[in-house]
Amino acid sequence: MDSLRKAQTDPNRTMTILTLAMTFLVIAFVSALSTGKYPISLKSLRNGDLMAVRTFTILRLPRALMGLVGGFGLGIAGFVYQTVFRNPLASPDIIGVSSGASAGAAFAILFVSAASPSTTVFAFIGGLLAVCLSLGLTTLSPVKEHASIVLAGIAVHALAQTFLMVLKLMADPEKQLASIEYWIMGSLAGVTAAKIPVPVLIILVTSIAILLLHRHVLALSVREDEARMLGVSVRTTRFYVLFLATLTVAAAVSVTGLISFIGLLAPHTARLLTGDHKQSSCLLSGIIGSFLLLTADVLAKSLATVELPVSIFTSLLGAPFLIFLILSGRRH
Amino acid sequence: MNEFFSVQDISVSLGGRQILDHVSFSVDAPGHVIGILGPNGSGKTTLLKAVCGELPHGGHVVLEGLELAGLRAKELAKRVSYIPQQSGISISMSVLDVVLMGFYSKLGLLSQPSADMRRDAYHALKQVGMAELAGRDYLTLSGGEKQLVLFARTLVEGTKLLLFDEPDSSLDLGNKYRMVQMIRELVCGNPVKTALICLHDPVLALTCCDTLMLLKDGHLIRILRPETDSIKDMELAFTEIYGPVNLLEIPDPQSPDHRRLILLPTL
Numbered sequence: 001m002d003s004l005r006k007a008q009t010d011p012n013r014t015m016t017i018l019t020l021a022m023t024f025l026v027i028a029f030v031s032a033l034s035t036g037k038y039p040i041s042l043k044s045l046r047n048g049d050l051m052a053v054r055t056f057t058i059l060r061l062p063r064a065l066m067g068l069v070g071g072f073g074l075g076i077a078g079f080v081y082q083t084v085f086r087n088p089l090a091s092p093d094i095i096g097v098s099s100g101a102s103a104g105a106a107f108a109i110l111f112v113s114a115a116s117p118s119t120t121v122f123a124f125i126g127g128l129l130a131v132c133l134s135l136g137l138t139t140l141s142p143v144k145e146h147a148s149i150v151l152a153g154i155a156v157h158a159l160a161q162t163f164l165m166v167l168k169l170m171a172d173p174e175k176q177l178a179s180i181e182y183w184i185m186g187s188l189a190g191v192t193a194a195k196i197p198v199p200v201l202i203i204l205v206t207s208i209a210i211l212l213l214h215r216h217v218l219a220l221s222v223r224e225d226e227a228r229m230l231g232v233s234v235r236t237t238r239f240y241v242l243f244l245a246t247l248t249v250a251a252a253v254s255v256t257g258l259i260s261f262i263g264l265l266a267p268h269t270a271r272l273l274t275g276d277h278k279q280s281s282c283l284l285s286g287i288i289g290s291f292l293l294l295t296a297d298v299l300a301k302s303l304a305t306v307e308l309p310v311s312i313f314t315s316l317l318g319a320p321f322l323i324f325l326i327l328s329g330r331r332h
Numbered sequence: 333m334n335e336f337f338s339v340q341d342i343s344v345s346l347g348g349r350q351i352l353d354h355v356s357f358s359v360d361a362p363g364h365v366i367g368i369l370g371p372n373g374s375g376k377t378t379l380l381k382a383v384c385g386e387l388p389h390g391g392h393v394v395l396e397g398l399e400l401a402g403l404r405a406k407e408l409a410k411r412v413s414y415i416p417q418q419s420g421i422s423i424s425m426s427v428l429d430v431v432l433m434g435f436y437s438k439l440g441l442l443s444q445p446s447a448d449m450r451r452d453a454y455h456a457l458k459q460v461g462m463a464e465l466a467g468r469d470y471l472t473l474s475g476g477e478k479q480l481v482l483f484a485r486t487l488v489e490g491t492k493l494l495l496f497d498e499p500d501s502s503l504d505l506g507n508k509y510r511m512v513q514m515i516r517e518l519v520c521g522n523p524v525k526t527a528l529i530c531l532h533d534p535v536l537a538l539t540c541c542d543t544l545m546l547l548k549d550g551h552l553i554r555i556l557r558p559e560t561d562s563i564k565d566m567e568l569a570f571t572e573i574y575g576p577v578n579l580l581e582i583p584d585p586q587s588p589d590h591r592r593l594i595l596l597p598t599l
Contacts, residue, residue: 086422212442218429219436223420225386230489231409231437275469277423 014280017273021287025068028294032064035298063191065200067294070188070256071266073203073248075289076210078263079270079282080245084220084238085150088325091263092249095149095242096156100130101253103160106167106180119183120195120254127250130156135239149242185309186257188297195255202251206244207286214279217241221277260311261318262289268325292317334397336362337493337526341391344375344382344550351378352389353550359543362492362524365516367531367541370573374547376530380495383528384414395493409437413491415482417498421470427481428466431456434488449488456484460514475502483514494518494527500536508533512540534570538593548573558593570595 033056034040040060044052074092081090092098104126105119112118137152164180171177210217219232220241227234253259266289267281274281296313338358344351352375359366368376382389385401385408393400395411403411421430431453432445439445445453457463460480465473470481479502486494496515500508512529519527531537537544544556546569554569567579576598584590 083423215436215439215444216441218423218425219433221421221423222433223416223422225381226414226416226420228386228405229384229409229412229414230433231406233405271424275424277425278429 014274014278018280018284018287021284021291025287025291025294028291028298029064029068031298032067032294033060035301036060037301058193059191062193062196063188063297064294066191066196066255067188067297068290069200069203070252070259071262071290071293072286073207073252073289074259074262074293075266075270075286076207076282077245077248078265078289079267079285080210080217080241081263082267083217083277084241086221088268089264092246092253093153093157095134095153095246096130096160097127097246097249098253098258099157099160099164100133101127101250102180102184102258103164103167104129105183105254105257106164106171109176109179109183110167110171117195120199123183123257124199124250124254126160127246127253130160131243131246131250133159135242139235139239149238182309183257186253186259186311186314187300187307187309188256188293189300189307191255199251199255203248206248206251210241210244210248211279211282213241213244214282217282218277256310258311259293259314261314261321262292265292265314265318265321268321335360335394336396338394339379339383339391340394342379342382342393343390344378344387346378346387351375351550352382354391355379355547355550355552356391357545357552357555359526362526363520364542365519365527365529365540367529367537367544368547369531369534369537369544370547374573375550376547377497378550379547380414380497380528380530384408384412384495386414406437409489409491411491412493412495413486413489414495415486415497415499417501418475419470419478419482424469424471426466427457427462427468427470427473428453430470430481431485431488434485437489452488453484456487457481459487460484476504476507479503479511480507483511487518492523492525494525496527496529498530498532500531500533508536509539512536516540534574534595535593538595546570546573563593566593 038055040052040056045056077092081092081094082088085094101123105123107126108118108122112122134149134152134156137155138149141148141152168177168180171180216232216237219227219230220234220238222230224234249263267285269288270281270285271277274284292314293310296310296317299313300308300310335358340356342352342355368379370376378387381387383393400408400412428450432449434453435445435449454463454466457466460483462477462480462484465477470478473481479499483499494515499511499515503511515527515529519525529541538558541558544558545552546554546556553572556566556569558566563579563581567577570577570579574597578596578598580594580596581591582594584592
């Protein structure tokens with residue numbers, strides 16, 4: 001069966017790519033741990049310098065962890081959206097999750113408290129509501145195609161945007177409006193140890209579930225009638241897979257605010273490197289997502305005297321990459 | 333009434349237009365290749381899609397005493413294969429992975445194809461002459477190669493009812509006849525199966541099918557059995573759907589005792 005082995009993707013090549021990506025990720029993670037306003041050295045940590053230890057455990061480590069796990073989730077979810085919708089430009093907003101989360105965060109800033117735990121909770125609820133609404137509308141539709149999800153997503157996105165606009169109009173321009181805008185630009189600056197356990201757990205569980213269900217994600221990329229005849233319960237499987245992916249995104253953005261382009265960029269880069277849609281490409285997409293978010297955060301922390309929104313850097317990477325995709329004519 | 337497979341009173345209307353009108357037929361035992369012939373728009377593909385439950389329809393489709401309409405996707409996939417004209421695969425995946433999709437209905441939620449399944453998939457590719465391309469990206473194949481890969485996927489599915497929608501549409505002359513030959517071998521293999529094939533080419537259909545169903549404007553107008561029906565009868569039936577034609581019997585150049593049928597339109 002030598003020829004059968006030959007026919008399968010070279011596992012050594014995939015392992016090399018994954019190892020290289022992991023190495024870059026470790027470098028980015030260590031950089032994220034060592035970059036920040038307050039200088040922390042290994043020595044001060046070892047000596048038990050109270051200020052250094054506290055800054056490291058309450059702020060620096062949770063922030064880097066959130067970058068690591070959040071980026072991983074965004075990369076994995078992006079891979080799922082692009083595969084399931086067979087659309088290289090599909091992103092979490094295709095079913096309205098980002099707009100829902102923004103509206104939720106704005107609602108919390110206006111009516112609950114500008115303090116971060118409530119923003120996180122409400123952003124998560126907003127994202128989740130948007131998804132349930134999109135997927136719920138789709139199950140009611142007699143049309144079975146993916147297009148009905150996209151249409152429902154557009155409607156929910158528009159609805160959430162309208163809600164967000166109304167909230168912005170009601171907001172106090174000095175404080176609340178600025179908070180809303182800052183949240184929408186995305187940043188890891190507000191991440192603390194207290195905020196991350198639940199979102200990190202959700203992202204890890206959903207991402208692992210997606211990786212385990214990868215065969216079903218691939219089956220959903222086939223045209224619907226064909227998939228059904230292969231034995232795929234298209235509607236149910238699609239609902240669960242998209243729900244998992246969206247839960248991942250909602251959990252990530254509820255803490256970080258909106259982060260553009262990672263969900264788009266990571267899967268494309270992974271596929272450019274591996275040339276396929278296997279489970280390893282999905283994992284690689286997650287690793288690249290982590291790398292991108294951590295790198296963008298390091299830049300956001302270190303390039304100016306004030307902290308910059310992380311989306312500036314992810315967009316800065318994303319826009320040229322999109323142009324590259326257009327010029328190279330790659331569809332997937 | 334112990335038929336192997338029966339279609340009872342199938343009607344389909346789309347957008348207020350009646351596409352199929354009370355079509356009924358049955359097959360007593362497996363091991364038959366049934367061709368569906370008819371002009372464009374006669375309802376051939378619609379009939380296949382109604383049989384596999386892809387289109388809402390009136391009437392019943394029963395396979396081995398089991399109504400297909402009530403089955404879950406996985407249960408249906410274990411019994412019926414649908415081979416479209418062109419696959420809806422639109423993302424990069426290897427030819428071997430496409431064939432492995434044929435095992436979907438046999439795998440549990442979290443299980444992966446076993447080594448045996450991989451071997452079977454590779455063997456199926458070998459059978460259709462595509463083993464060399466097992467590692468290639470499916471999207472880079474020609475239309476004909478893609479159809480052969482889909483046929484290999486059907487081989488591993490191991491279902492009893494096979495629905496082919498113009499399996500010859502992207503194939504050259506040699507491969508067309510090779511494809512129908514492979515379908516015949518599959519149908520007569522172990523276990524014995526039944527194939528329902530939509531075809532455009534009546535000569536190809538006369539070569540490979542045991543029974544021919546002639547559709548016109550959504551009605552099943554004739555059922556032909558090329559082995560036993562007279563040439564005159566069949567010529568009349570073909571004239572009814574294609575316009576004036578001549579059905580000729582010629583000696584098979586390869587085996588003189590055997591005769592072949594060809595159909596020529598009257599100019």
